[in-house]
Amino acid sequence: MRTANSSGGDAGEKGAIEAVLSRHGHDAARLMQILREVQDDLGWLSPSVLTAIAEGTKLPRARVEGVAGFYHFFHTEALGAYRVLWSDNITDRMLGSVDLMARMCKKLWLKPGDVSEDGLVSVDTTSCTGMCDQGPAILVNYRPVTRLTADRVDTIVDLIRHKTPLDQWPAEYFAVEDNIRRKDALLSHDLAPGDALRALKSPQEVLDAVKASGLRGRGGAGFSTGQKWDFCRNAIGSGANPAHYVVCNADEGEPGTFKDRVLLSSYADLVFEGMTIAGYVIGAKTGLVYLRGEYRYLLEPLNAVLERRRAANLLGKSILGQIGFDFDVEIHMGAGAYICGEETALLESLEGKRGVPRKRPPFPVTSGYLGQPTAVNNVETLASAALIAAKGAAWYKGLGTAKSAGTKVLSISGDCARPGIYEYPYGVTVAQVLADCGARDTQACQIAGASGLCIAPSEFGRRIAFEDIPTGGSFMIFDNSRDIFEVARNFAHFFVDESCGFCTPCRVGTTLLANAMDKIHEGHGGEYDINDIWRIIRTLKVASHCGLGQTAGNCVSDTLQKFRPSYELRLNVRDFEPAFDLDKALSKMREVTGRDDPGAHFHIAHRKSKSGIGTKAGDPV
Amino acid sequence: MSNGQDTKSFFLDEDEIPFEEGQTIIQAALTAGKYIPHLCYHPEFKPHGSCKLCTVRIDSRTITTEDGQTVKIPGRAAASCTTPAQADQHVESNTPELLDLRRTLVQMLLVEGNHFCPSCEKSGKCMLQGLAYDLGVMDPHFPQYFSKREVDASHPDVLLDFNRCILCELCVRASAEVDKKNVFSLSGRGVTKHLICNSESGLLGDTNLAATDKAANVCPVGVILHKRHGFEVPYGQRRFDTAPISDNPVQYAPVKEQV
Numbered sequence: 001m002r003t004a005n006s007s008g009g010d011a012g013e014k015g016a017i018e019a020v021l022s023r024h025g026h027d028a029a030r031l032m033q034i035l036r037e038v039q040d041d042l043g044w045l046s047p048s049v050l051t052a053i054a055e056g057t058k059l060p061r062a063r064v065e066g067v068a069g070f071y072h073f074f075h076t077e078a079l080g081a082y083r084v085l086w087s088d089n090i091t092d093r094m095l096g097s098v099d100l101m102a103r104m105c106k107k108l109w110l111k112p113g114d115v116s117e118d119g120l121v122s123v124d125t126t127s128c129t130g131m132c133d134q135g136p137a138i139l140v141n142y143r144p145v146t147r148l149t150a151d152r153v154d155t156i157v158d159l160i161r162h163k164t165p166l167d168q169w170p171a172e173y174f175a176v177e178d179n180i181r182r183k184d185a186l187l188s189h190d191l192a193p194g195d196a197l198r199a200l201k202s203p204q205e206v207l208d209a210v211k212a213s214g215l216r217g218r219g220g221a222g223f224s225t226g227q228k229w230d231f232c233r234n235a236i237g238s239g240a241n242p243a244h245y246v247v248c249n250a251d252e253g254e255p256g257t258f259k260d261r262v263l264l265s266s267y268a269d270l271v272f273e274g275m276t277i278a279g280y281v282i283g284a285k286t287g288l289v290y291l292r293g294e295y296r297y298l299l300e301p302l303n304a305v306l307e308r309r310r311a312a313n314l315l316g317k318s319i320l321g322q323i324g325f326d327f328d329v330e331i332h333m334g335a336g337a338y339i340c341g342e343e344t345a346l347l348e349s350l351e352g353k354r355g356v357p358r359k360r361p362p363f364p365v366t367s368g369y370l371g372q373p374t375a376v377n378n379v380e381t382l383a384s385a386a387l388i389a390a391k392g393a394a395w396y397k398g399l400g401t402a403k404s405a406g407t408k409v410l411s412i413s414g415d416c417a418r419p420g421i422y423e424y425p426y427g428v429t430v431a432q433v434l435a436d437c438g439a440r441d442t443q444a445c446q447i448a449g450a451s452g453l454c455i456a457p458s459e460f461g462r463r464i465a466f467e468d469i470p471t472g473g474s475f476m477i478f479d480n481s482r483d484i485f486e487v488a489r490n491f492a493h494f495f496v497d498e499s500c501g502f503c504t505p506c507r508v509g510t511t512l513l514a515n516a517m518d519k520i521h522e523g524h525g526g527e528y529d530i531n532d533i534w535r536i537i538r539t540l541k542v543a544s545h546c547g548l549g550q551t552a553g554n555c556v557s558d559t560l561q562k563f564r565p566s567y568e569l570r571l572n573v574r575d576f577e578p579a580f581d582l583d584k585a586l587s588k589m590r591e592v593t594g595r596d597d598p599g600a601h602f603h604i605a606h607r608k609s610k611s612g613i614g615t616k617a618g619d620p621v
Numbered sequence: 622m623s624n625g626q627d628t629k630s631f632f633l634d635e636d637e638i639p640f641e642e643g644q645t646i647i648q649a650a651l652t653a654g655k656y657i658p659h660l661c662y663h664p665e666f667k668p669h670g671s672c673k674l675c676t677v678r679i680d681s682r683t684i685t686t687e688d689g690q691t692v693k694i695p696g697r698a699a700a701s702c703t704t705p706a707q708a709d710q711h712v713e714s715n716t717p718e719l720l721d722l723r724r725t726l727v728q729m730l731l732v733e734g735n736h737f738c739p740s741c742e743k744s745g746k747c748m749l750q751g752l753a754y755d756l757g758v759m760d761p762h763f764p765q766y767f768s769k770r771e772v773d774a775s776h777p778d779v780l781l782d783f784n785r786c787i788l789c790e791l792c793v794r795a796s797a798e799v800d801k802k803n804v805f806s807l808s809g810r811g812v813t814k815h816l817i818c819n820s821e822s823g824l825l826g827d828t829n830l831a832a833t834d835k836a837a838n839v840c841p842v843g844v845i846l847h848k849r850h851g852f853e854v855p856y857g858q859r860r861f862d863t864a865p866i867s868d869n870p871v872q873y874a875p876v877k878e879q880v
């Protein structure tokens with residue numbers, strides 16, 4: 001089956017594949033980029049296409065298929081000329097995405113996940129797309145459409161039905177706003193492109209300054225940036241092609257965070273300048289940006305910035321005339337995998353493999369990209385490093401708190417009057433942030449994303465800082481009208497979708513946890529299930545291979561401790577009820593027969609009330 | 622501490638275990654005759670640490686608080702198959718917490734796949750079943766996935782029953798490292814992760830696997846079976862019927878490379 005996108009005939013297919021392969025030098029390490037570009041041309045990755053790519057890259061075919069099967073945005077089945085993906089973060093849901101998606105599916109006569117009979121369109125969900133301040137958001141053929149309304153849904157359905165090319169859709173649909181609400185040292189910088197590079201002293205002096213500034217990683221883990229660069233600088237490259245690499249982690253996948261999108265949209269020069277400085281310090285000639293697939297629309301603008309910088313001699317050979325200062329940047333696209341935000345999974349992905357976290361040690365600073373010393377830094381960290389290089393360590397150290405120097409860019413979404421980007425010096429209280437963004441009747445904040453902390457009002461005096469609440473920047477707000485159980489359930493499902501599946505506890509535990517939450521949601525849960533949940537969370541935390549699994553239970557354990565009533569409400573059975581639902585098991589038969597009368601249901605009466613014990617199966621309520 | 626001049630050692634529970642530089646905890650322990658449960662570890666392959674059955678705790682501490690109470694601070698948990706042994710570290714393996722963790726992991730594997738032991742050719746010589754018995758797993762506990770998995774009978778000599786796959790990747794590693802054929806690989810991710818064969822049709826029969834390949838003979842459970850060889854040893858007289866899986870740990874010790 002072919003899609004409307006695919007070119008006709010095997011010859012066309014072969015030609016398209018060969019063109020992509022030669023553009024990438026038949027390099028197996030570039031498999032991710034090859035798969036994406038071939039898919040762009042042909043619509044999907046059919047079995048014969050995978051065989052051709054395997055032959056062209058001299059990789060085992062099964063390995064190519066394994067990589068294609070790992071990433072959410074690669075498809076090994078035809079998914080229609082229009083692929084619509086609804087961002088399924090809790091903030092999108094709070095803005096009405098569930099009803100809007102149902103409306104879209106109904107109008108297109110589609111079930112979520114299915115492809116329409118004519119092969120025109122498929123509609124499904126995807127993990128947070130980083131548009132939480134302007135949701136509900138969708139991706140149409142990997143281009144973001146924001147601020148969905150019923151009207152927009154109806155228009156989009158018409159556009160799809162009439163097979164209107166995306167370029168002819170209303171331009172405002174694709175508008176992505178920065179929504180910067182509060183600027184501090186970083187976002188209000190007054191540097192022109194190249195200023196930070198012109199201020200550079202010797203690599204050692206720059207390194208000393210970054211160390212003295214107290215800069216710590218902004219992705220969430222908070223490792224000292226100066227120390228990381230120092231380790232990497234001192235590590236020695238090995239093998240036939242020894243080299244050092246700078247990698248910018250722009251795989252911003254944590255639900256609720258979108259600050260890197262804004263930095264890359266409006267502060268790209270500063271980010272690239274930070275990469276160049278990192279390269280200068282550690283002795284790297286090559287920088288790689290790993291850009292998440294959801295931000296595909298930023299690729300051309302970012303490449304344009306890179307071109308401009310090359311033209312201005314801020315990238316390339318002998319930067320600013322300094323002999324031996326060579327550095328250039330290339331952008332690699334991800335393809336829909338949250339796990340690739342984990343730095344070693346990111347490196348695997350950069351090398352064209354499945355995004356499975358590596359064993360550590362060795363750490364990336366000694367053995368990273370292609371086994372060479374690699375400094376992997378977050379977008380915001382690199383931008384901050386550029387700022388420090390230009391303005392000095394002492395000035396930067398003076399911002400924030402004693403243990404957390406500098407500022408933090410927060411992505412604020414959920415129940416507040418002014419969602420968007422807020423930059424604060426470290427040490428700001430949760431209460432201050434809530435006041436500034438116009439949040440009222442706040443019941444809870446989820447800080448640092450699905451893997452982070454759920455904060456109750458009694459804790460709103462706590463501070464955003466490494467020594468109190470560390471965060472990569474996600475800050476989601478829930479007011480009194482929200483059901484916190486549903487928040488946790490949404491996150492539990494997020495981890496099912498995003499677990500890489502390498503280790504047993506995470507692969508199975510995330511699913512068991514989500515299933516237990518669903519069981520409680522459906523009114524079948526009891527104390528027994530709560531005990532099971534604790535057991536699963538313990539297993540995830542102790543035994544998981546990487547941070548994803550270790551933190552996947554946080555949302556449930558936090559909310560169980562702090563918002564127990566939202567669970568209690570649903571615990572209809574006191575002790576135990578099997579998860580196997582006889583009534584649900586009949587749903588297939590109801591679908592086939594088109595019946596939905598009481599006789600087509602099992603034990604409705606029994607389920608609806610505890611006193612219903614003894615009523616016969618099928619009795620009307 | 623009886624630290625010899627050349628041999629370094631660490632403590633596993635209460636036993637002193639000597640080790641050679643470069644050995645991981647499980648490799649040293651098994652060589653010394655101490656069993657640590659495992660599934661994806663195999664003496665002939667480089668450990669990769671996915672099943673997590675061999676999880677241990679390293680360097681737990683006991684402190685006395687100001688009011689005179691002793692509190693145990695648990696050490697870090699790590700897969701002993703991939704964690705390098707270090708001199709004088711204290712490793713805990715046989716604790717109630719870790720045994721419970723391992724039972725939970727076995728139960729997770731039991732509900733993820735479809736393990737119908739009473740009719741399985743591997744019953745009695747299956748590592749998963751053997752481990753479950755040894756750990757005292759009485760039931761799968763969690764709700765079964767009942768996932769639908771196909772059987773691949775396309776190969777003339779070898780049968781694949783994916784229902785029993787625990788994703789240990791031993792066949793993947795064996796085919797790549799020993800046979801140099803790359804017959805097996807993994808696709809999907811998370812809950813959809815699954816074993817695939819190296820052919821456009823996806824069928825084993827279209828690969829170059831031979832029944833004598835290492836990959837065809839390394840499966841610890843009942844996925845990769847040889848056709849026309851079934852129940853040659855009756856139930857009751859099989860490997861783990863005569864001795865538990867934890868018996869004679871040295872049998873799992875890493876194979877010394879012949880110099």
